Amino acid sequence: METLITILVGVLVAVAVYLLLSRSVIRIILGSAVLSHAIHLLLMVMGGLKKGGVPLIGEETENFADALPQALILTAIVISFAVTAFLLVLAYRTYQEAGSDDLQELRGFKNE
Amino acid sequence: MFTITMAIFIPFLAAIFVPFIYKWKPRAIGWFVLIFPLLLFIGLARLIPAVAKGDTISHTFQWIPSADIHFTTYLDGLSLIFGLLITGVGSLVILYSIYYLSSRESLGHFYVYLLLFMGAMLGVVFSDNMMVLYVFWELTSISSFLLIAFWYHRKQSRYGAQKSMLITVSGGIAMLAGFIMLYAMTGSFSIRENIAAVSQITDHVLFIPAMILVLLGAFTKSAQFPFHIWLPDAMEAPTPVSAYLHSATMVKAGIYLVARFTGVFGGDAVWFYVVSSVGIFTLFWGSFNAVRQTDLKALLAYSTISQLGLVMSLFGLGSAALYEGYSGSSVVYAQATFAALFHLLNHSTFKGALFMVVGIVDLNVGTRDVRRLGGLMAFMPVTFTIALIGSFSMAGLPPFNGFLSKEMFFESMIAVRQLEFFSIGSWGTLFPVLAWIGSVFTFVYSMIIVFQTFFGPHQPERLDRKAHEAPAGMLVAPSILGLLVVAIFFFPNVVNDYLLRPAMAAVYPSLSGIGEAMPKIEAWHGPNIALWMTVGVIVVGILLYVSFKYWRSMYKVEPLRWSLDSVYNGSLTMLEKGSTLLTNRYMTGYLRHYLIYIFGFFLLAVAGTMTLVGGVSFDFSNDSPIEANEYILVSVMMITGILMIFISSRVTVILLNGVLGYSIALFFVIFRAPDLALTQIVIETVTTALFLLCFYFLPEMKKEKPARSSKVVNGIIAISAGVIVTVLGLAVQGNKMFDSIASYFENAYELTGGKNIVNTILGDFRAFDTMLEVVVLFIAGLGVYTLVKLKPRKEERDLED
Structure with missing residues (x-):
């Protein structure tokens, strides 16, 4: 299971990097979103998968899944949401001001 | 209790208070600042008798003991002379500046910089630890930069400030490297310990490189050829600064360094040759170029360069005394050092006075151009008298102190011819010849200062303001210096006994009793060669001065016209162009390029490290089983991800x-x-x-149609990033080095009273983390709001930046 998910993470990272390297602002933002998905999964894998019950005390099980990666991922999800939202608005304003969403064309834009 | 450590820090502490006093009583600020150098001068002067008896005062407190850097202050005869110069001339310069600078100038800044400089300079001469010395050394460069750029609205001021900074700081860094080499050889940053250990290191392979590097520091600071070019441009500073930093004190830091390290490097042929020949050539070159200047301050700048060269060459000759231990001939060579110390002191008196005089003339009539000046003697009799004293002393005429040290200089130069070691041979004759030629030019430009400014036809129509005598307060400081010039001539042995002899002992710590072996300074020493050389200087000098307009055109001849300034300017422009070219090559403004650098570095670093440490080993034994629905989910995600690339x-x-x-x-x-x-x-x-x-x-x-090559590059980077992350993840899972710390959080109920472990981590164990996460969200929200809502108003749109 862990190996499979790690390979999935690799595929998603490759997709994300490819998107990040493109010219269109939208693709870049999507790339960053996919990258955070991949990293969340990677964090999850690091704690081991399906090794115990839901980390809620009082459930019948004595053996819990690792709670620390879960807490970290929870923080990361929220932060990546904030970053995506900010990037989207930035792209929107850039397009309004510069009339383009192509980074190649945006090079040397005067009001940067 | 007055300690040397305190002496270094008093100016810095005073500088802190300057802005407050300036706010409170802007007119009294100069008088407030004047207190500190005066007190320091008195404090140091009280130590003269003790030091004259041969005492030294040393105090250490630990600063960075792990790096062997201690804040050690050390006072001996040599540092005492410099300490007295710094505080004494400092007091006079501040007194002078009170009248010189109008209250409209930003005096607060001026005095802060000046005090900063004073503290740094005292730090240079009183520090025994080379690292501490270096820190203060660079601090003097920085304060000099600030003072030269004091009138920063002028382009020339900024240019001069930058030039001096670049040259002196690069020299300083070379010096730092030299210090570190010395540390590598002796294991100590203390100058005194280095002097004590010198016999073990003279054959070390780093000995000569360390010497050259230290000398680079000294030569750049003391404006020795070919690094002298910064000093004339530094004259853009207000005149009190030129008088203080760029003639009396800061430029002598290099001289101090050479004197201080004579104990380490002296006795070596390289040191002897480099110091004395650079010095003597600087003497010649500086005086030769001074004559053609028409700006009085530029003339004084070149004259300072040449006089510094004179002192430098004397220290070079003096180092020969260490060649064969204490003997009759070493006393002869040590007299060169003796003359150097004496001239150092004299130069500060007459050159300080001359700078102040030029400042007075400049302020009164609005120009320092000798072609526009003339006949001022009738209007400014006191200023004229001081100028006369200063110039004649510089020219080496009696009855002024310059005569005494110039005679001693000639005698030392003649003594070089008798040098029997360092295989000097007939080259030794070159020294007195160059010295004599330099002195002739010195005589000529000294006469230019006096006669072209104060004699000749008065040309009121070419002056900006009507000439009149300066206010009495302004004349006090130059008059005191002028009086000293005369007083030292008549009572040279007071200076000799109390200052020079203890300083000699400090320069030659290995030759005990060298100070007492120095002769008394006599104004009349019989008709020897030195005296005839002086007579020759006067005769030829007068002839050259009178015929100056006939040989002026000599300066237009090809090799003499060359200037090192163009070399400096050219290399600076080339440097700027080159770096712009280089920067533009990789700072393309295109995100893709930057990301390629980032990912490329990441790939190389991680893959390289993993191969180097052999981290690529997998262990799948601990994997959980996979169910059918999970296979489906994984393939869905993979297909989705890959599709994202191709769908537009x-x-x-x-x-x-x-x-x-x-x-x-x-x-x-x-x-x-x-x-x-x-x-x-x-x-x-x-x-x-x-x-x-x-x-x-x-x-x-848009459907992206990038070139095939860039598509391939993107693909390679993307795939290798994916592979690296996978390999890294698998390697980490297979090689768990530590137990999970998660079991700690499983006691959540006992520790926090919460049953949801994830929640307790977020809300309790790592609550600060969560709080900062909220802050991040808040900032992102603010950013979004600002970007959406705030748009430049119409008038702001048209604003030019």
Whole structure:
């Protein structure tokens, strides 16, 4: 299971990097979103998968899944949401001001 | 209790108070500042008798003991002379500046910089630890930079400030490297310990490089050829600064360094040759160029260069005394050092006075151009008298102190011819010849200062203001210096006994009793060669001065016209152009390029490290079993991800991103993380909505048709990033080096009273983390709001920056 998910993470990272390297602002933002998905999964894998019950005390099980990666991922999800939202608005304003969403064309834009 | 350490820090402490006093009583600021150098001067002067008896005062407190850097102050005869010069001339310069600078200038800044400089300079001469010395050394460069650029609205001021900074700081760094080499050889940063250990290191391979590097520091600071070019441009500073930093004190820091390190490097042929020949050539070159200047301050600048060269060459000759230990001939050579110390002191008196005089003339009539000046004697009799004293002393005429030290200089130069070691041979004759030629030019420009300014026809129509005598207060400081010039001539042996002899002992710590072996300084020493040389200087000098207009055109002849300034300017422009070219090569303004650097570095660093440490080993034994639905989910995600690259319809891509997000939520359910699943679903929904909302405003995605090559590059980088991350992840899972710390959090109920472990981590164990996360959200929200809501108003749009 862990190996499979790690390979999935690799595929998603490759997709994300490819998107990040493109010219269109939208693709870049999507790339960053996919990258955070991949990293969340990677964090999850690091704690081991399906090794115990839901980390809620009082459930019948004595053996819990690792709670620390879960807490970290929870923080990361929220932060990546904030970053995506900010990037989207930035792209929107850039397009309004510069009339383009192509980074190649945006090079040397005067009001940067 | 007055300690040397305090002496260094008093100016710095005073500088802190200057802005407050300036705010409170802007007119009294100069008088307030004047107190400190005066007190320091008195404090140091009280130590003269003790030091004259041969005492030294040393005090250490630990600063960075692990690096062998201690704040050691050390006072001996040599540092005492410099300490007295710094505080004494400092007091006079501040007194002079009170009248010189109008209250409209930003005096607060001026005095802060000046005090900063004073403290730094005292630090240079009183520090025994080379690292501490270096720190203060650079601090003098920085304060000099600030003072030269005091009138920073002038382009020339900024140029001069930058030039002096670049040259002196590069020299300083070379010196630092030299110090570190010395440390590598002797294991100590203390100058005294280095002097004591010198016999063990003279054959070390680093000995000569360390010497050259230290000398680079000294030569750049003391404006020795070919580094002298910064000093004339430093004359853009206000005249009190030129008098203080660029003639009396800071430029002598290099001389101090040479004197101080004579104990370490002296006795070596390289040191002897480099110091004395650079010095003597600087003497000649400086005086030769001074004659052609028409600006009085520029003339004084070149004259300072030449006089510094004179002192430098004397120290070079004096180092020969260390060649064969204490003997009759070493006393002869040591007299060169003796003359150097004496001339150092004399130069500060007459050159300080001359700078102040030029400042007075400049302020009164609005020009320092000798072609426009003339006949001022009738209007400014006191100023004229001081100028006369200063110039004649500089020219080496009696009855002024310059005569005495100039005679001693000639005698030392003649003594070189008798040198029997260092295989000097007939080259030794070159020294007195160059010295004599330099002195002739010195005589000529000294006469220019006096006669072209104060005699000849008065040309009121070419002056900006009507000439009149300066206010009495302004004349006090130059008069005191002028009086000293005369007083030292008549009572040279007071200076000799109390200052020079103890200083000799400090320069030659290995030759005990060298100070007492120095002769008394006599104004009349019989008709020897030196006296005839002086007579020759006067005769030829007068002839050259009178015929100056006939040989002036000599300066236009090819090799004499060359200037090192153009070399400096040219290399600076080339440097700027080169770096711009280089920067533009990689700072392209295109995100893709930057990301390629970042990913490329990441790939190289991680892959390289993993191969080097052999971290690529997998262990799949601990894997959990996989069920059929999980296979389906994984393949869905992979296909979705890959499709995202190839689909160009916006809505489809957004939805595919959503598919990824919701699949991850499903995985969270499978992986026993209900909180994550819930959060992921909520966030994914909002994100997708946000994407769709924004896409409404953004243009349709163009089908990207990048060149095949860049597509291939992107693909390679993307795939290798994926591979590296996979390999890294697998390697980490297979090689767990530590137990998980998660078991600690499983006591959540006892520790926090919460039953949901994830929640207790977020809200309790790592609550600060969560709080900062909220702050990040808040800032992002503010950013979004600002970007959406705030648009430049119409008038701001037209604003030019």
